[in-house]
Amino acid sequence: MSQAMAPTVRRQNVRQNHLQKKLYIWGGLALLLILAAFFSDYLCPYDPYVQDMSMTKAAPSAEHLLGTDRYGRDMLSRVIAGSKTSIYATLLLVSFITIFGSLVGIICAWTGKWLDTVLMRLSDMFLAFPGLVFALAVAAVLGGGVHNAIFALAAISWPKYARLARSQTLAQQAAVYMQAARMAGSSNFKLIRKHVIPNIAGPILVTAMLDIGTMMMELAGLSFLGLGAKPPVPEWGSMMSDTRNLLPTQPWVTLAPGFAIFISVMIFNLLGDTVRDYLDPKNRR
Amino acid sequence: MDKLLQVAHLKKVFPQKDRPDIVAVDDVSFSLQPGEKLAIIGESGSGKTTVARLIARLTDATEGKIILAGEDITRAGGAQLKKAYAKMQMVFQNPVDSFDPRCTLGDGISESLINHGRSRAQATAITQKLLAMCELGEEFARRYPHEVSGGQCQRAAIARALAIEPQLLILDEATSALDVTVQAEIISLLNRLQQERQMAYLFICHDIALVQDFCDRVLVMQAGRVVEAGTAEEVINNPRQAYTRTLLDSVL
Numbered sequence: 039m040s041q042a043m044a045p046t047v048r049r050q051n052v053r054q055n056h057l058q059k060k061l062y063i064w065g066g067l068a069l070l071l072i073l074a075a076f077f078s079d080y081l082c083p084y085d086p087y088v089q090d091m092s093m094t095k096a097a098p099s100a101e102h103l104l105g106t107d108r109y110g111r112d113m114l115s116r117v118i119a120g121s122k123t124s125i126y127a128t129l130l131l132v133s134f135i136t137i138f139g140s141l142v143g144i145i146c147a148w149t150g151k152w153l154d155t156v157l158m159r160l161s162d163m164f165l166a167f168p169g170l171v172f173a174l175a176v177a178a179v180l181g182g183g184v185h186n187a188i189f190a191l192a193a194i195s196w197p198k199y200a201r202l203a204r205s206q207t208l209a210q211q212a213a214v215y216m217q218a219a220r221m222a223g224s225s226n227f228k229l230i231r232k233h234v235i236p237n238i239a240g241p242i243l244v245t246a247m248l249d250i251g252t253m254m255m256e257l258a259g260l261s262f263l264g265l266g267a268k269p270p271v272p273e274w275g276s277m278m279s280d281t282r283n284l285l286p287t288q289p290w291v292t293l294a295p296g297f298a299i300f301i302s303v304m305i306f307n308l309l310g311d312t313v314r315d316y317l318d319p320k321n322r323r
Numbered sequence: 324m325d326k327l328l329q330v331a332h333l334k335k336v337f338p339q340k341d342r343p344d345i346v347a348v349d350d351v352s353f354s355l356q357p358g359e360k361l362a363i364i365g366e367s368g369s370g371k372t373t374v375a376r377l378i379a380r381l382t383d384a385t386e387g388k389i390i391l392a393g394e395d396i397t398r399a400g401g402a403q404l405k406k407a408y409a410k411m412q413m414v415f416q417n418p419v420d421s422f423d424p425r426c427t428l429g430d431g432i433s434e435s436l437i438n439h440g441r442s443r444a445q446a447t448a449i450t451q452k453l454l455a456m457c458e459l460g461e462e463f464a465r466r467y468p469h470e471v472s473g474g475q476c477q478r479a480a481i482a483r484a485l486a487i488e489p490q491l492l493i494l495d496e497a498t499s500a501l502d503v504t505v506q507a508e509i510i511s512l513l514n515r516l517q518q519e520r521q522m523a524y525l526f527i528c529h530d531i532a533l534v535q536d537f538c539d540r541v542l543v544m545q546a547g548r549v550v551e552a553g554t555a556e557e558v559i560n561n562p563r564q565a566y567t568r569t570l571l572d573s574v575l
Contacts, residue, residue: 191451213420214417214421214432215419215420215421215423217413218413218415218421218422218431218480219423221379221381221408221413221435222380222408222435222438222483223435223438223439223487224434224438228438232426232434233423233426236425237423237424237425
């Protein structure tokens with residue numbers, strides 16, 4: 039019996055260790071990105087706003103690793119400075135929709151009755167619109183700017199979390215331990231804080247992690263269309279938009295922010311995938 | 324002696340769409356003295372678990388009255404229900420499911436103590452005593468429900484139910500999910516605790532042999548109604564109803 043068990047246990051151990059390693063790698067890289075964004079002011083080799091008309095559209099060189107744009111601004115500095123806007127806007131957006139959506143979902147499931155109906159129909163309404171088109175409309179009405187772009191995307195994205203949190207909370211409410219906790223005299227607030235939130239956090243966290251990549255793309259998309267960050271504030275989407283007609287002649291100017299988006303989205307998506315696998319009980323010993 | 328629990332004309336209807344409503348419990352009345360052990364037996368679907376859930380106020384009664392220690396708790400909520408739970412606790416059928424998978428057994432046991440005004444340190448000390456009383460080592464306080472066996476988890480569940488020293492313990496098929504030897508251990512534990520604390524037990528069960536050994540009185544339920552009631556001796560040795568006889572024959 040024990041001989042037959044041994045390989046399975048070993049396989050599980052290997053898988054668990056492998057997952058842990060992946061978690062450290064992608065988590066480390068994501069942390070690095072966030073830190074880079076935080077300390078971007080110190081990391082830029084040049085001032086990202088200073089124009090140098092003698093150096094416009096310069097090809098990558100030892101002096102300017104990613105070349106310069108049409109105003110002679112150093113592209114590497116602009117990409118690094120752009121990370122601040124892009125990454126912070128994305129994290130702010132994802133944290134807001136995660137917390138707000140989940141709270142709405144928990145409240146709906148817990149109170150039920152008319153409040154549940156009203157809030158869920160409201161979320162249906164938001165879900166019925168084609169997402170990005172609605173965000174475009176909201177951003178257009180509010181005018182450009184990073185904050186309005188965040189608000190527009192938040193308006194279309196919270197219902198997903200509300201639905202997820204609601205269904206998870208309903209499942210928790212039916213659990214036997216919830217009845218036991220109720221009989222232990224716990225208040226509604228304590229039941230939610232101590233039993234509901236810890237038990238529903240896993241799937242919500244995974245959704246949020248996977249959404250970081252999507253939201254980063256959508257924010258960049260809004261900026262690309264001129265409804266996000268306003269020039270000269272460096273932001274990856276608007277940088278690509280500003281320079282897109284240089285793509286055939288000076289491709290580095292467009293490709294640099296493009297690659298920055300690509301790499302960041304990939305890192306956050308892979309981190310999300312790994313967190314999902316890590317939290318999956320089937321991968322647990 | 325004053326009655327601890329009085330149940331009068333209890334009825335529970337589950338409304339259905341497009342078909343007749345399900346009457347799970349219909350006109351059930353009985354009472355329980357302090358320190359008494361009452362069993363409710365019956366086949367699956369006879370409504371015995373629903374009766375337990377109604378009394379524990381985990382679901383609302385359609386009609387009838389539930390009076391616990393002189394207080395009507397049929398529609399109790401909030402603070403009044405919390406007070407009622409200090410007098411009445413329940414042990415569930417599946418012990419592992421009755422503990423939050425993300426909390427240790429110790430957290431689960433001390434939850435009611437903290438909710439009823441004990442400090443964390445006091446609660447921890449009482450939890451240790453309760454675990455010892457239920458023949459579990461102190462290391463069990465730090466274990467998670469999936470890390471212990473079914474029998475150990477049920478002991479912890481009993482320890483949790485005893486924490487705030489209730490006068491009534493509802494045991495909903497509390498031994499059904501356990502194997503026979505563990506069942507016997509749990510029953511002897513319950514017997515010992517009953518002698519020490521003079522609690523009343525409401526024992527929901529379908530194991531007739533267990534009921535005969537363990538309980539003073541028996542209610543037999545069929546299709547939501549009480550069809551026979553009497554002392555365990557009377558009902559088991561001299562059943563008046565054909566249904567009770569079938570029930571006894573199918574077991575013995």
